Amino acid sequence: MEGRIVTNQKAQELQGQFIDSDTFLNFVQDINDVYFLFLSEQDEADVANTPYAYLLDLPLSPFVPKPSPPLP
Amino acid sequence: MRIARGISVTNTSKPISTAAAFDADAAAFFTAASITDTTQKSAVNTLVLSLKSANIWTKMKALYPVVGGVASAHAVNLKQPGTYNLSFATGWTHASTGMTPNGATYADTFLVPSTALSLNNTHLSFYSRTNVAANTHQMGSSQLTGEAQYLTLITRYVANTAYYAINVSQSNIGSTLVSNSDSRGFFIGSRTASNVVSGFRNSTEQLNGTVTSTTIPNTKVFLGAINAFGSAGAYSTNECAFSSIGDGLTDTDATNFYNAVQTYQTTLGRQV
Numbered sequence: 001m002e003g004r005i006v007t008n009q010k011a012q013e014l015q016g017q018f019i020d021s022d023t024f025l026n027f028v029q030d031i032n033d034v035y036f037l038f039l040s041e042q043d044e045a046d047v048a049n050t051p052y053a054y055l056l057d058l059p060l061s062p063f064v065p066k067p068s069p070p071l072p
Numbered sequence: 073m074r075i076a077r078g079i080s081v082t083n084t085s086k087p088i089s090t091a092a093a094f095d096a097d098a099a100a101f102f103t104a105a106s107i108t109d110t111t112q113k114s115a116v117n118t119l120v121l122s123l124k125s126a127n128i129w130t131k132m133k134a135l136y137p138v139v140g141g142v143a144s145a146h147a148v149n150l151k152q153p154g155t156y157n158l159s160f161a162t163g164w165t166h167a168s169t170g171m172t173p174n175g176a177t178y179a180d181t182f183l184v185p186s187t188a189l190s191l192n193n194t195h196l197s198f199y200s201r202t203n204v205a206a207n208t209h210q211m212g213s214s215q216l217t218g219e220a221q222y223l224t225l226i227t228r229y230v231a232n233t234a235y236y237a238i239n240v241s242q243s244n245i246g247s248t249l250v251s252n253s254d255s256r257g258f259f260i261g262s263r264t265a266s267n268v269v270s271g272f273r274n275s276t277e278q279l280n281g282t283v284t285s286t287t288i289p290n291t292k293v294f295l296g297a298i299n300a301f302g303s304a305g306a307y308s309t310n311e312c313a314f315s316s317i318g319d320g321l322t323d324t325d326a327t328n329f330y331n332a333v334q335t336y337q338t339t340l341g342r343q344v
Contacts (some may be wrong), residue, residue, distance in 0.1 A: 019162070022159060027162065029082065040163055043164075069306075
């Protein structure tokens with residue numbers, strides 16, 4: 001799984017900003033607390049028409065998720 | 073024009089309407105979700121009529137039929153368009169078969185269980201088209217009150233178990249798990265009393281439990297993940313083709329609900 005790495009400042013600045021009427025930018029921390037942005041192909045097409053199009057230029061990097069707390 | 077003895081047909085030049093008459097709630101959904109396809113309209117209309125006939129419709133707070141193939145249509149709450157419509161975090165793929173999260177995203181229902189539902193009268197449902205064993209939640213909400221309090225559905229955990237955790241505490245959540253090795257199908261978790269909680273996969277009742285309810289969470293229900301005390305976690309990759317949130321469902325309700333939803337999915341050619 002790959003996503004785009006952004007700085008903590010950029011993640012906090014853009015978190016929750018809508019790229020259309022139904023979809024908002026979301027940043028997820030990996031196992032090392034680095035923020036990643038994930039965009040589906042549909043999201044990429046939508047972002048391309050927004051002021052956030054520059055995010056598409058960020059390179060893709062491997063993402064290692066934080067482990068979920070176990071249930072009994 | 074004479075076509076048979078004693079019968080005549082006169083051209084009155086009046087237009088003949090060929091438009092199908094849809095249920096008013098279905099029609100409102102078509103407008104809100106911009107649904108124009110006749111098969112999709114027929115499927116949704118039949119679904120609404122079936123739910124009303126079975127007295128299930130009024131038990132729903134949010135109904136996501138996931139039809140139309142695009143985010144703007146999948147977002148719409150069939151029960152009451154404009155209320156509890158979904159907002160998607162980036163990372164979803166939308167298709168005619170459903171909507172699929174990438175394992176690091178979620179959708180916000182905006183429905184807060186503690187204000188929209190009752191402690192002992194709650195259900196969640198999720199139609200999964202994906203078979204995967206993973207440490208993830210398909211939908212849910214939780215609250216930290218001394219210990220974690222859960223309202224969540226897990227279709228197939230890593231140990232091949234499903235959880236129908238409807239308003240239970242962390243220490244009791246083990247009482248809501250059942251053996252399950254296939255996460256495809258229609259999953260319903262329901263509570264109809266303080267000591268009655270049930271879980272269904274398709275037409276099979278997998279859980280008939282007595283675990284006591286504790287707290288109904290005060291965080292919004294997320295789809296594709298659990299709202300873990302205010303932020304998303306345990307992200308899913310299960311394709312969702314239908315989901316609902318509402319009042320508790322009896323065993324009869326659950327059977328009727330499954331039959332209606334499976335007929336709906338079959339009409340759309342995406343049943344599992």
